[in-house]
Amino acid sequence: EVQLLESGGGLVQPGGSLRLSCAASGGTFSNYAMNWVRQAPGKGLEWVSVINGGGDGTFYADSVKGRFTISRDDSKNTLYLQMNSLRGEDTALYYCARDFRRGSGWSPDGMDLWGQGTTVTVSS
């Protein structure tokens, strides 16, 4: 059974950077589109970004476009989120989530496998 484990969260000052990782264990996530979804304390879910199954297509929410970069290394079964120019409103629990359908593209049917999240706090 595939499990996802996020890491890399922590406390960072405004304007700083962090890189989150999401490692798959018990299997592979190759050829699945992978997402980052975040949840600010006491708030709802917010989709952040997706990378397609082939790794050659990336899409972002307007709130993070130009500041965050999603990438993947299928040889390491790991998904990444490089976060630059961090702001207070980026404070959240960040989840990685696998798309339901396998393929080299992105078919946004739903996200059926989620990690437990890693917490990012942006504060001075």
Place this chain on the structure above:
Amino acid sequence: QSALTQPASVSGSPGQSITISCTGTSSDIGGYNYLSWYQQHPGKAPKLLIYDVSNRPSGVSNRFSGSKSGNTASLTISGLQAEDEADYYCNSYSTNRILLFGGGTKLTVL
């Protein structure tokens, strides 16, 4: 990129049925069938309940059902159980290749 609109809260008694609505626009819900629903218990990761408007993944109870009409999607939970008390979120693909979540609905089982 406005979030989809859901009621903040709904409630029902055990055994009853409830419906949660999710309203968007022709650029998201009305334009695509990439509509999913998630259940989230406190302190837990979300769980996929419905994908592609009305399909249940393997292992999800048939008490959960989804539908769509125009720019509004709905999640119906029948035979309410205490364990259904949770937050529920809709999610839709939108023009410009982004995903939108609803604001979330807190379900209370009385």
